[in-house]
Amino acid sequence: xETILDIAGLTKVYPGGLKALDGVDLQIRxxxxxxxxxxxxxxxxxxxxxxxxxxxxxxxxxTAFGQDLAHNWRDARRRIGLVPQELGFDxxxxxxxxxxxxxxxxxxxxxxxxxxVVLRSLSLWDKRHEQIRALSGGMKRRVxxxxxxxxxxxxxxxxxxxxxxxxxxxxDMWRQIDRLRDQGVTVILTTHYIxxxxxxxxxxxxxxxxxxxxxxxxxALMAKLGRTEARFRLxxxxxxxxxxxxxxxxxxxxxxxxxxxxGGDGAGKxxxxxxxxxxxxxxxxxxxxxxxxxxxxxxxIFVDLVEREEAAA
Amino acid sequence: MINWRSTYAIYRNELMRFxxxxxxxxxxxxxxxxxxxxVFGAAIGGRMNAVxxxxxxxxxxxxxxxxxxxxxxxxxxxxGIYMPRFTGAIYELLSAPVGVAETLLGFVGAAxxxxxxxxxxxxxxAKIFVDYEIAHPLYALLFIILxxxxxxxxxxxxxxxxxxxxxxxxxxxxxxTPLTFLGGTFYSIDMLAEPWRTVALANPIVYLVNGLRWTxxxxxxxxxxxxxxxxxxxxxxxxxxxxxxxRTGWRLRS
Ligand SMILES: Nc1ncnc2c1ncn2[C@@H]1O[C@H](COP(=O)(O)OP(=O)(O)O)[C@@H](O)[C@H]1O
Ligand SMILES: [Mg+2]
Numbered sequence: 001x002e003t004i005l006d007i008a009g010l011t012k013v014y015p016g017g018l019k020a021l022d023g024v025d026l027q028i029r030x031x032x033x034x035x036x037x038x039x040x041x042x043x044x045x046x047x048x049x050x051x052x053x054x055x056x057x058x059x060x061x062x063t064a065f066g067q068d069l070a071h072n073w074r075d076a077r078r079r080i081g082l083v084p085q086e087l088g089f090d091x092x093x094x095x096x097x098x099x100x101x102x103x104x105x106x107x108x109x110x111x112x113x114x115x116x117v118v119l120r121s122l123s124l125w126d127k128r129h130e131q132i133r134a135l136s137g138g139m140k141r142r143v144x145x146x147x148x149x150x151x152x153x154x155x156x157x158x159x160x161x162x163x164x165x166x167x168x169x170x171x172d173m174w175r176q177i178d179r180l181r182d183q184g185v186t187v188i189l190t191t192h193y194i195x196x197x198x199x200x201x202x203x204x205x206x207x208x209x210x211x212x213x214x215x216x217x218x219x220a221l222m223a224k225l226g227r228t229e230a231r232f233r234l235x236x237x238x239x240x241x242x243x244x245x246x247x248x249x250x251x252x253x254x255x256x257x258x259x260x261x262x263g264g265d266g267a268g269k270x271x272x273x274x275x276x277x278x279x280x281x282x283x284x285x286x287x288x289x290x291x292x293x294x295x296x297x298x299x300x301i302f303v304d305l306v307e308r309e310e311a312a313a
Numbered sequence: 314m315i316n317w318r319s320t321y322a323i324y325r326n327e328l329m330r331f332x333x334x335x336x337x338x339x340x341x342x343x344x345x346x347x348x349x350x351x352v353f354g355a356a357i358g359g360r361m362n363a364v365x366x367x368x369x370x371x372x373x374x375x376x377x378x379x380x381x382x383x384x385x386x387x388x389x390x391x392x393g394i395y396m397p398r399f400t401g402a403i404y405e406l407l408s409a410p411v412g413v414a415e416t417l418l419g420f421v422g423a424a425x426x427x428x429x430x431x432x433x434x435x436x437x438x439a440k441i442f443v444d445y446e447i448a449h450p451l452y453a454l455l456f457i458i459l460x461x462x463x464x465x466x467x468x469x470x471x472x473x474x475x476x477x478x479x480x481x482x483x484x485x486x487x488x489x490t491p492l493t494f495l496g497g498t499f500y501s502i503d504m505l506a507e508p509w510r511t512v513a514l515a516n517p518i519v520y521l522v523n524g525l526r527w528t529x530x531x532x533x534x535x536x537x538x539x540x541x542x543x544x545x546x547x548x549x550x551x552x553x554x555x556x557x558x559x560r561t562g563w564r565l566r567s
Contacts, residue, residue, distance in 0.1 A: 014567065049567070052408040056562050077410040088401020092333060104322025105409045147405065
């Protein structure tokens with residue numbers, strides 16, 4: 001499969017000494033939706049900035065469309081679109097003019113039909129004559145996307161496209177990304193929502209403290225990382241996990257007063273197993289007085305990953 | 314290879330921004346200049362002697378035009394680039410296939426265009442109050458373009474350097490305006506006694522005001538050659554500084 005973007009040994013040290021990217025290697029395939037998953041401060045925005053020309057890298061190489069970005073940046077940037085994390089535009093500009101400007105800025109001739117398609121696809125057509133400052137936050141975000149799509153990029157970066165937006169807009173955004181996938185646009189999005197990566201992406205990369213911890217097909221990754229936790233508070237302490245339940249990843253805590261479950265695959269298996277255990281316990285004559293259940297957070301997953309990395313090292 | 318479409322997009326966008334506020338952009342400088350003409354040209358000027366054979370009201374026209382050109386070119390260009398830095402819209406420019414040439418031609422070209430429009434309006438306004446002729450209109454145009462361009466470049470540098478709105482106004486208010494007032498706008502430096510005459514010649518604005526005055530009346534305190542050369546040198550320094558800014562990403566790229 002064709003590699004559209006090849007990042008090798010990418011390092012960024014900010015003035016002041018903070019190492020925001022620490023030797024990142026990453027290959028993106030043409031046409032895929034890639035999710036870069038990581039907590040705040042992981043270096044996601046810095047990575048995108050390095051490719052898009054906002055950040056001066058300290059070391060490493062970036063090859064886009066088969067050409068070294070350091071030398072052929074003009075041609076590459078023409079084919080790359082960026083939707084930044086933060087809203088930033090001339091608030092007094094009208095929607096349509098702003099989008100037209102973006103297209104021109106990337107060196108393309110005016111194309112009213114194309115602009116109309118973009119505005120309609122983002123439900124902005126009716127607002128095209130409004131000043132951007134008059135729009136709601138969600139609409140402003142759509143304008144950012146419209147601006148990034150105006151020059152028909154082959155490779156699109158979406159930096160936390162759904163952070164702080166309402167559910168409806170998030171659904172819209174996902175649909176939009178699906179459409180882009182159908183058009184063959186390669187999309188790299190960042191997120192700190194594991195469900196988002198799960199919903200959208202073909203492949204997922206996990207980044208923390210500037211290091212890319214792993215990159216994998218989404219399904220494989222979810223199977224590896226997804227965890228569900230449950231704690232049954234028992235009426236009577238148990239000495240050991242009952243034999244009939246030993247197929248499940250269970251252990252006892254609190255001197256046998258809590259039966260804890262930790263397992264699943266991040267795709268519903270954990271919940272199903274917990275339901276099965278909850279039904280099995282009364283049959284075994286084991287009463288419980290409370291049940292806590294949670295999906296492991298991204299935080300837990302990172303801790304897990306980092307620990308594994310360190311153990312391996 | 315310059316990307317002309319991008320250049321034009323920036324240029325057009327900047328002019329549109331200007332047109333949105335065209336009233337404020339033109340009214341304030343025109344009003345200020347008109348007041349100068351009324352007070353110094355029409356009212357006091359009637360009692361003043363002609364300077365070097367030029368009626369006093371007419372004598373001050375080039376200097377006042379220069380005053381407006383310098384401050385407006387500088388502040389227009391500095392706002393043009395400071396605003397996107399301030400709002401965050403700069404990301405788009407930085408991620409676009411544009412380099413120093415496109416950015417400069419776009420932003421500085423637009424700022425200089427605004428200055429030319431402004432110059433035309435001011436000269437038309439001046440005609441209402443005082444009678445003047447332009448002896449070398451082509452030189453005048455060339456000189457006005459050069460000055461507008463070089464001070465728009467200066468403004469661009471300021472807009473990249475400034476970290477707050479107050480700093481944007483610093484240079485025009487604290488340096489350009491005083492130097493222009495002292496730079497022979499209202500008098501010929503030949504009227505000054507030594508050592509002040511020599512001191513005045515150290516003020517670069519003197520060469521600009523007198524250069525423009527030469528294009529109007531064919532005479533000035535310094536030769537047009539010196540004025541033109543100085544302006545060109547200033548232009549080249551500006552461009553060098555901006556090229557450095559782009560190469561290092563100073564204040565633009567993190
Ligand atoms: N301009 C900057 N100067 C100094 N440090 C920065 C700058 N931008 C980001 N950082 C730091 O770099 C790290 C990575 O930031 P960022 O790439 O924004 O992470 P993310 O997008 O994953 O939240 C953070 O610790 C952040 O504080
Ligand atoms: Mg970020």
